[in-house]
Amino acid sequence: MIAKLKGRLDETGEDWAIVDVQGVGYLVHCSARTLSALGEVGEACTVHTDLQVSENDMRLLGFAESAERDWFRLLTQVQGVGSKVGLAILSALSTGELRDACAAGDAASVARANGVGPKLAGRIVNELKDKAGALPGGGMAGVAVGSVSKAGSASADAVSALENLGFKPAVAAQAVARAQAELGEDAAEGELIRVALKRAAG
Known part of the structure; x- marks a missing residue:
């Protein structure tokens, strides 16, 4: 293997x-x-x-890190979660956010992922809440786009703007993450959108 x-x-x-x-x-x-x-x-x-x-x-x-792989394997043990949905969840939430959501029974956070409805999100947190503490969270993958998924933030608004322009969610999130890495966490929404558009188009 x-x-x-x-x-x-x-x-x-x-x-x-x-x-x-x-x-x-x-x-x-x-x-x-x-x-x-x-x-x-x-x-x-x-x-x-x-x-x-x-x-x-x-x-x-x-x-990007072994912790993300561990979470992927755990997620895909849940009925209804295949590789595509597993990756979508890990695109929307960092490993730390996913661990905290499962531990707290926060299905709404998991439901932010593309293709995950409330019923599946509830099943995920219910089945994984007892296992969440055994797996690590945070790390490089969390830092990369950690703030993109936070509702109301400039990065989340920038992702939404790119999606409204026709970019797919994964492409929009990746482009905004790269823009934020260049501009810094305090970058304004307009600047993020401008740089992210260049990254997405490139």
């Missing part, structure tokens, strides 16, 4: 990246947080991975 890749970031897409390891390109499907944390194309990167094998497909999932 492939557990980790260390190489160069060769290419990125809406929810995937190609990591070049000694001339071999590995396609890994990632959350928006992981894509933001990996850095720019051409830079060295490390990706923690999980290989999913089905009857007709093999998919390599990539994570």
